[in-house]
Amino acid sequence: MRIDNLKKKLFHLLKPIHMPSIKIPTPLRKYTNNDAEIKVSAQNVQEALIDLTRQYPDIKNHLLEEDHSLKGFVRLYIGSDDIEGKDGLLTSVNENDRINIIPAIAGGNLNTQES
Amino acid sequence: MIQIDEKSMNNMIQDAASAFPHECCGFFFGGKGQVTEVMVISNKRTENKERRFLMDPLDFLKAEEYAEDQQLDLMGIYHSHPNHPSIPSEFDRVHAWPNLSYIIISVLQGQFDNIQSWRLNEDRQFEEEIISPIKTHTHA
Numbered sequence: 001m002r003i004d005n006l007k008k009k010l011f012h013l014l015k016p017i018h019m020p021s022i023k024i025p026t027p028l029r030k031y032t033n034n035d036a037e038i039k040v041s042a043q044n045v046q047e048a049l050i051d052l053t054r055q056y057p058d059i060k061n062h063l064l065e066e067d068h069s070l071k072g073f074v075r076l077y078i079g080s081d082d083i084e085g086k087d088g089l090l091t092s093v094n095e096n097d098r099i100n101i102i103p104a105i106a107g108g109n110l111n112t113q114e115s
Numbered sequence: 116m117i118q119i120d121e122k123s124m125n126n127m128i129q130d131a132a133s134a135f136p137h138e139c140c141g142f143f144f145g146g147k148g149q150v151t152e153v154m155v156i157s158n159k160r161t162e163n164k165e166r167r168f169l170m171d172p173l174d175f176l177k178a179e180e181y182a183e184d185q186q187l188d189l190m191g192i193y194h195s196h197p198n199h200p201s202i203p204s205e206f207d208r209v210h211a212w213p214n215l216s217y218i219i220i221s222v223l224q225g226q227f228d229n230i231q232s233w234r235l236n237e238d239r240q241f242e243e244e245i246i247s248p249i250k251t252h253t254h255a
Contacts, residue, residue, distance in 0.1 A: 023179075025175070025179065025212075026179060026182070026188070026214070026215070027212040027213055027214045027215045028214075029214075030213070062213070077172065077173075077176070080176070082172070100176060102172040102175050103175060103212050104172065105169070105170040105175060105192060105210070105212075106167070106169045107140075107167070107168055107192075107194055107203075107204070107206060107207040107210050107211070107217075108163075108166050108167035108168055108194070108196075108204065108206055109196040109197070109199040109204050109207075110166035110167060110206060111205050111206065
């Protein structure tokens, strides 16, 4: 039993920790000391966001809801691929991946929330 | 205050008039508080384009890459309000991002009416920023 637990711990420790990067969009760079690209330690997009908000807590309110779900007007792409077409926040990331945070840009003169 | 050079101002106004009765949209770039370039973007709405605009997320990536390549700042987003004043709607406010300028161009019956610039404050309310037009000097 003890050996099994040790094996599990070793497996977890030996899992490769990737260091992908997150591209910060211009309007949010104020919250990352004007850095445009941040290296994060993560195996999927969700872990990448957690590490980003750990490094730069002020950006959190602009990306995540209180329950840690993604805000409605934020899109996440890996390169030019929308993670919604993959596994969402659980999409795996590799060492050289770049996660793009993209603000959804919309508006108009109709004064209601109707889309 | 936001300074806008003559060429950029004309480009935005022309785009707004050409798109009428639909809303136009695009980005503007520059540095040190002065707009020097405009990127026209296609309104991706498939319906209600008279009252709404939407950009493709990849257009935002394109604009940021352009800003980096040209060593410019992505200063903000412009769009038009056909037959409505150049005042942001609640929909504009809810969808707005901090630290960007939002220029709105009012077009009445196809003719340019007014242009105003807005910016979110700390309480996520729009405040107007005064536009200062800059003459483009040409040398003979």
